[in-house]
Amino acid sequence: MVAFAAYQLQASTTRDRFIAAARTSFRSDAIQAKFVAQYVPGGDSAAELVQGYMSRERGITWCLFERVPGLPANRVGDPSPVEVPEWLVDTAVDSSSPVMWEPENQPFVVFAGTTTPYVVLVEFYNMQPLEDELIALRRSLSMIAIVVATLGVGAALVAAKRLQRPVQAVADAARQLGRGALDIRVPVRGRDELAELASSFNSMAAQVGQSIAELRAKDQQQRRFVADAAHDLRTPVAAMVAAADGLDHPELGHRSAQLMGVQARRLGTLIEDLLEMSRFDAGVAEFRPDHLDLADVWRDAIELTGGEVELRTRGDLALTGDPRRLHTIARNLLANAFKHGAPPVTVTIDGTDADTVTIRVADSGPGVPEELLPLVFDRFVRGDRARSATDGSGLGLAIALENARAHGGHITVANSGGAVFTVTIPRAPHGSATDV
Template sequence: MDGVRGRLTVTLVALVVVTAVVLGVGSYLFVDASLRQRFLEDREAQARFDLTEVIPARLSPDPTQSELDAVLEILRRRGGETVVDLGDGRPPPFLQQIGPALRQLAPGTLAYEWTSIAGVPRLVVGGRLADGPTFYFLHDASEVERALGTLRAALLAGAVVLAVLALIAARRVARGVLAPVDTAARAAERIERGDLSVRVPVTSRDEFGAWAEAFNRMAASLQETIGRLEVAQAQNRRFVSDVSHELRTPLTALVAEASILRDHLDALPPDARRTGELLVGDVARLRVLVDELMELSRFDAAAERLAVELVDLARLVQAIAASRAPNAIVRAPQTSVFVETEPRRLERILGNLLDNAREHAPGAPVEIRVRAEPGSAIVEVLDGGPGVPADRIDRIFDRFYKADPSRRGGSSGLGLAIAAEHAAILGGEIAAANRPRGGLRVALRLPVTALLPAGDDAATDTSQRMAANPPLRELQP
């Protein structure tokens, strides 16, 4: 039992049990004392009567054995057991079982002792006649012990029942007291999951009630703020999307026009020719920018569909490198590294990483490494450029981030942001780090969900995968 509820329960139960034990022990001691007292008083009165009336009437001052036997016979008939110590130096063996106070009684006095003889609880009352023998009356005290035993059992049972009842009650009370906390925890969990409409009921006017009201005010304020932000963000995204779409029509005309102009640059007069060349180049740059903006606005609209298939990562990377960066060195393991991914996106990611490497380390060798780790496959692009200052390395995946703002390259500053978005859609991630000896290392980590053996079985499996490809199947009539 952990937590506040457990501690509360334990405390309540402990309180009840301690109270029950104190009361039980107290009442037991009281009953014990009074039972013994009454038993003793009765027996003492009888002994006194025997010693003053019954025995002296039948014994001469110097009693004979037959007189003693007669007296003992009378006492035995009435019940109980009586032992006589004549004080003649031959004490009966019984005396060894009782205390000295009772063994050497002053003449004319009475004493008693609770003891146990041969496993039977006994009350021994002893009385000595004036200058005569000492009589010991042995009484069976079993009934007292039995009564006390019953009482002990009853008290113990009562205590157990009380403890169980206390436990049940305590749990119920603890739950009741802590219910608002549970409600609050559940509400907070729902908010964490993004359900900002959650409110907790205000059921009392105590501290919990006040807390619930404060919680609800906070949730309402959060909901409103997030709602406003979402609207603003949606407007922003729609604007980017609209702008990209609106740019597309004139861009299409521009690209077509530039492609014709390019074929006729030689026919232009020299001063117009250079302008024409710049125009053709800038149209290409604009095309890249609009394409990338469109791509990003598709990410933002969460309109991306994923069409994964099983691919041999090393082979695919080699093919992409061959077409995008023929000079790059590719290091891949001998064994195949299979990942379930979308080759088109992977090509886009890797292409952007290679473009980035080429741009920031012009002319320097680029290396691509493929390796497998448990649960993931990693493609690294390493360049020999200057790297990125440590304080800015996390920002290179931001949109429009340029490591060197003064550089006027063909890059839009969107390439790495796009690569990171694609990687996230593939369930992977991209991270960048400076290499110890200079240069930048950008690593794409992809999840490996299934490792299938190569061969015909695998091929059959893949064909089923392809056929069950949701993005394509949904569209079939």
């Protein structure tokens, strides 16, 4: 298209210049011929005088016409290369300026004009050399266009190949990701859009891998949770069945009734803990915040536990939280300290920080075994694995951690002369929703 436009522009400009030059040359010849016809002395007619002048001009093809009113035009001079129509002569006689005519299928441009009122000069300008030059120009531009187009197509193919390679790599990686290769990544080269695409794919693959890993861990956790729950439910149910069978014996009836009551209470506690964990898993655990003093919550939990506990407080202990859930945290941590630790138990509540309140629960026992430190907040993890059955469900610390998270806080554990559990609770809960 560029070559075609360049040719059209060049051809039009060249033709216009040629015609302008021809018109100027014709006007100059007409003026000179008119001067000769009017002012050169002699007995010849005007046509003969103009013919004599034009015969001395070189490189110009011309002819003359005498146009007397009422008579046909009389041709004077050599034969012309193009048959001149009579209308052109008549028009030239009636016009005050030169008349141009381009014959069809002839490489000439013709100018006609009067030298004297009845003598018409006609000149023929051959445009064949110009047409030959334009043909050569057209061929040259066509060759240039073909070469440029070929190079452009080749460059486009190379560029497309370079663009296709990283896109194909992303497509292959996406297929492998779909087949389960969660560690697949695409090399990032450069800083262009393709590099941004590769980086975005890697981020997506990392997020997908993390989400699937979390789902798998969640699935394994749920499977383990169901298996552990079934195992822990089996023990009190079996004990209750055995106790129920013993009710038929008079000497065992009282003992069987006591055993059934103990196991029923244990079963009820286990079921309540399981329901609480299921609410956390489903995200529907109720959260009812209220303004409270954390020291009052822990004093009540210490009184209910009935163990040897030293309570230390400092700073402002007022915060906004769910009293029931904070009480559950305190009760479960104290119960864990007495079951798996040893008295005395020290509870230190630090309210000196403007944004959080920290509770430190330390017992005087042997501490948490090192292999259990990463697992102590997992479900159904007991401090003494050697015992096949304990009074606890193995859910107390897991429930305490979930309740702390419900407040936007967390719990950590360490060994320092015994097990030390540290609870951090923000003074205001995160968000305003009533459910977590």
